[in-house]
Amino acid sequence: MSEPLTPLVDPLAAPARRTRLALASLALTLAGPVLYLLLLGDPVLRSTGAPAFLLMAAGIALGLVASRRDPRPRIRAFLAASSGLTALFAFGFFVLAALPRAASAETLEHAPEFTLPDQEGRPVSLGAARSSGPVLLVFFRGHW
Amino acid sequence: MSCRAELRGLGAVYEALAERGGQLLAISVDPPGTSKTLIKELALPFPILSDGDRRVVREYGLLHAGAAPDGGDVAIPAHFLVDRDGGIRWRHVARRVQDRPLPGEVLEALAGTP
Numbered sequence: 001m002s003e004p005l006t007p008l009v010d011p012l013a014a015p016a017r018r019t020r021l022a023l024a025s026l027a028l029t030l031a032g033p034v035l036y037l038l039l040l041g042d043p044v045l046r047s048t049g050a051p052a053f054l055l056m057a058a059g060i061a062l063g064l065v066a067s068r069r070d071p072r073p074r075i076r077a078f079l080a081a082s083s084g085l086t087a088l089f090a091f092g093f094f095v096l097a098a099l100p101r102a103a104s105a106e107t108l109e110h111a112p113e114f115t116l117p118d119q120e121g122r123p124v125s126l127g128a129a130r131s132s133g134p135v136l137l138v139f140f141r142g143h144w
Numbered sequence: 145m146s147c148r149a150e151l152r153g154l155g156a157v158y159e160a161l162a163e164r165g166g167q168l169l170a171i172s173v174d175p176p177g178t179s180k181t182l183i184k185e186l187a188l189p190f191p192i193l194s195d196g197d198r199r200v201v202r203e204y205g206l207l208h209a210g211a212a213p214d215g216g217d218v219a220i221p222a223h224f225l226v227d228r229d230g231g232i233r234w235r236h237v238a239r240r241v242q243d244r245p246l247p248g249e250v251l252e253a254l255a256g257t258p
C-alpha cells in the first residue's frame with residue numbers, strides 16, 4: 001500500500017478513515033436507486049433492477065465491514081441507513097409496483113378490432129394496419 | 145417512475161417491423177395533444193393512439209382502475225404481436241410497473257410471424 005505514514009501515527013486518523021469507509025458504503029447504496037432511474041430506458045436493467053440491487057448489496061457489505069472494524073454508533077448508523085434504504089427500494093420495486101393480474105389479456109387469442117385517433121386525430125384501425133404486415137401493439141401507462 | 149423511458153427503447157423493433165411492411169402502434173389513455181407533444185419530445189417514429197374512453201384497454205383486459213397520478217384509469221403495460229389475420233402471435237403483459245419485454249424477445253417473435 002502506498003498510504004502515507006503520517007495517518008498511522010496520528011491516533012485520530014484511523015477512526016476518520018473508518019468514518020470515510022462508512023460514508024462510502026452509504027454513497028454506494030444511494031448510487032443504486034440513482035443509477036436505476038438514470039437507466040430506466042434499458043428494458044433489462046429496468047425489469048430486473050440488477051445493477052441497483054448489486055450496488056445496494058455492495059453498500060451494505062461495505063457498511064458491515066466498516067462497523068466490524070469500528071464499534072462506534074455512528075458507523076452502525078450508516079449501516080442502518082444503507083439497510084433501510086435497500087429495504088425501501090425493494091418494497092417499492094416488488095410490492096408498490098405490483099400490478100393487478102390481467103388474466104384475460106394473457107389468454108386472448110384474437111386481437112379485438114378497434115379504430116382510435118392518433119396524435120393528429122386521424123383514425124387508425126387495427127384491421128387496416130395488419131393488412132400490410134404484422135402489427136405490434138404497445139399499451140403504455142401514459143406520458144408522465 | 146417515468147413511463148415514457150420505454151418508448152425510446154422501441155426503435156430497433158420499429159425498424160424490424162417496417163422492413164416487414166408492419167407497424168408499431170402505441171396506445172395510451174392520453175389525449176392526442178399530449179401524445180403529439182411526447183412524440184415530438186422523444187422524436188418517436190411511430191404513432192400513439194388515444195384511447196380516451198378506455199374502451200380498447202378494457203377489451204384487451206388491461207384496465208388498471210385508479211392507477212394514474214390523478215386517480216384515473218390507465219392501461220396495464222402490455223405488448224401484443226398481431227399477425228395479418230388478427231391472431232395474437234406473442235404477448236408480454238407486465239406483472240409489475242417496470243416489467244418490459246427484451247427487444248430480442250420481440251424480434252424473435254416477429255421472425256416467427258408470417
